[in-house]
Amino acid sequence: MTLFSISGKTSFRLSAIAVASVLALSACSKGEQQQQQGAPELVVSVLTVKAEDTTISTELPGRLESFRSAEVRPQVSGIIKRRLFQEGSYVQAGQALYQLDDASYSAGLASARAQLAAAEAAQAKANADLARYQPLVAADAISKQEYDAAVAAQRSAVANVNAARAAIRSAQVNVNHARITAPISGYIGRSNVSEGALLTAGGATVLATIQQTNPMYVNVTQSAMDVMKLRRQIAEGQMSAVNGAVEVTIILEDGSEYPQKGRLLFTDPTVNETTGQVSLRVEVPNDDNILLPGLYVRVRLPQAQANSAYLIPQRAVTRGAKNTVVIVAPDGSMRQQEVTIAGQSGNNWIITSGLKDGDKVAMDGTMIAGMMGAQKVKTQEWQASQPQQSAAPAAPAKPNSASAPAQSSAAASAPAAQSASQAK
Structure with a gap:
């Protein structure tokens, strides 16, 4: 017994539907393949590194202090x-x-002058008496005792004159001090x-305070641990000491650099037992009186010379328990590399280990760290003036001849579907 039968019209309808489905699936498959082939490729900005001798500087907080300060007090x-x-x-x-009221001091000065006049008169009399007694004692007309008394009186008169003159000087000093000067x-x-x-x-x-502000001092402190670490690196030959006068840059509170350079005067040879800090003093010119005593500043101080180090922009380094950068290999693959930071130079980190000449360090390493292993990238040399955008898609591939069959197949499926609809 026949359960069902398919007429010719129904058979034609099913055949049309099947053909349309096959053509549609073929077009989708080719479209997906074309999309995969034309996916944009990432372009990463890299810096090709080369070792160089670099000065290691540190930024330390400090306070400005006047070159000389005097408190005016009354004497x-x-x-x-x-x-x-x-x-x-x-x-x-x-x-x-x-100006103080000096009436009493002026009176004292006048009194001292009067006493000097009296002392000088007494000295004149004593001198005359001694002159008369000298021939008399030679002729034994007077006793030796009387002559000795005359000599003592003359010497006492001279002392009284000297004392009176000293009293005048003292009184004059008081009168002068009544006029307080700078x-x-x-x-x-x-x-x-x-x-x-x-x-x-x-x-x-304190009546007033006078301050000399050109030049100015900057009092700075640095951790004794950092100082010892630096000295140890110099002793081990990892770095070399800075020779000659140390030129210091002053950074103001608004972040701008003071136009004139300072110089390091001294480093205190002892460590503060309470804070564990070492004191340093910097002298800086202040011709235009821009700097004011008590102002907070930061001091960029060269402390050592790093031999064969690498200057890497800060944006390329991922800071953490381990400092890392992203290295792009010649085949376009990426890997993370641990590095050692020895200091800072402007907006760059000074790297002393972990890199070698010719390495291509990706800029914005933190941003592209998650892409590693996912795909390979192309590189372009980074320029300091370009914007902070290291990973960007390349221009999409232009349509090629391979896309034409897919378009033709999709177009061909339209009449087939229309025929199937009419068959219904």
């Missing part, structure tokens, strides 16, 4: 009559700053006292 007691300077102005050494040249700050204030000699009151 005699008295009441301030006048302030003779403008706050914030530049004053010369010896310039009058305050001990050094420099910029004077605000006055801490005003007219009418009573000053006491040797008191704790």
Whole structure:
């Protein structure tokens, strides 16, 4: 018994559907193959490294300090009559700053001068008496005792004159100190006292402060551990000491570099027991008075010379427990390489081990680290001025003749599908 039969019309319909399906699948397969063949290829910016001798510098925090600073204090007691300077102005050494009431000191000076006159008169009388006694004692007209008394009186008169002259000088000093002057040249700050204030000699009151600001000092501290590590590397020959005067760069709070270079004056030979820091002092010119005492700055200080090191932009190095870079091999494969960082030079890390001449270091190593092993890449030499974009797709491949059959097959499937629809 026949369960079912297929008529000629139905058979034609099924054949048309089958042909259309085969053509559609063929077109999809060729389209996917074309898409895979035309996938964009990654282009990675690389830096071809070469060893060079490099100065290792370190940036240390510091505070600016005036070259010389003097606190103005009274040397005699008295009441301030006048302030003779403008706050914030530049004053010369010896310039009058305050005038005290000197009436009592002037009177003391006059008294000392009067005492000198009396002493000089007594000395004149003693000299005359001694002159008269000399021939008398020779003729035994007077006793030797009387002559000795005349000699002693004359010497006492001379001493009294000297004492009176010293009293005049002392009184004159008091009068002079009643006019308080600048001990050094420099910029004077605000006055801490005003007219009418009573000053006491040797008191704790600071009347004003004068500071010389050209040149300036920068007081810097560095970890004793870093200093010892650097000295050990120099002793082992890994680095060499910087010869000659050390030129120092000052970095201001806004990140800009101060136009004038400083010089290292000294490094303290002892370590602070509390902080474990070593103190350094830098001198820097301040011709335009841009730098101010107390200002926070950073100091870029050359400390050693690294022999056969590599300068690698910071963006190419992945920092962590281990510092790594991405190396691109000649065949386009990528691998991570551990490196040793010895210091910093501008925006570059100084690499002393882990690289060799000719290695191609990928820029933005952190960004492309996840691509390693996934595919091979092309390289282009990195330029410092180019934007930070190291991995970019290459231009897609142009359509070739292989794509034409796929398009023809897809086009051919349309009439077949239409015929099948009409057959229904």
